[in-house]
Amino acid sequence: MAKKFEGIDAALAEWIGAQRVFFVASAPLAREGHVNLSPKGRGALAILGPREVAYLDFVGSGAETIAHARENGRIVLMLCAFEGPPRIVRLQGRASVVEPGDAEFAQLAAKFPPHAGTRAVIRIGLTRISDSCGYGVPLMRFEGERKQLDAWAERKGAEGLRRYQLDNNSISLDGLPALRAARLRS
Secondary structure: OOEEEOOOOHHHHHHHHHOOOEEEEEOOOOOOOOOEEEEEOOOOEEEEEOOEEEEEEEOOOOOHHHHHHHHOOEEEEEEEOOOOOOOEEEEEEEEEEEOOOOOOHHHHHOOOOOOOOEEEEEEEEEEEEEEEOOOOOOOOOOOOOOOHHHHHHHHHHHHHHHHHHHHHOOEOOOOOEOOHHHHHOO
């Protein structure tokens, strides 16, 4: 049976920490705008408090979640048990974007393993925490983390990453402002 939680307690925090992947969904306000759904992993989720989480956002081909967070803040994270007892947990709330150079970036980024491709931390104040059965989620085995993102980012170097973000991460598919640092450098 589905259950709502007042906050993330120790047992839920332990379960969340054991999951290898989570999914992030966001959408713009415009009806014709693109809904975004992205898989995340690599130890990129941290629990900041009973009703607050954050995750590392890596350089990618787009910046939809950042743009949606800046426009309206609506976001949901979903975690599924692919091993062990079936379970799905949804963390819904309001997101804010913390970029390198922002006052709290270093403090938040220190909660995660370092990654060469980090472009922001997404901080989420949770408005709803719930779970459901997960009976339809398949059992799958974790084989390891992919190494391509770090290798790609290291090959690009700081200047190459800056140019890539300027070209690919300053606006969303729908033309919304995204990565502030990329827009400021243009």
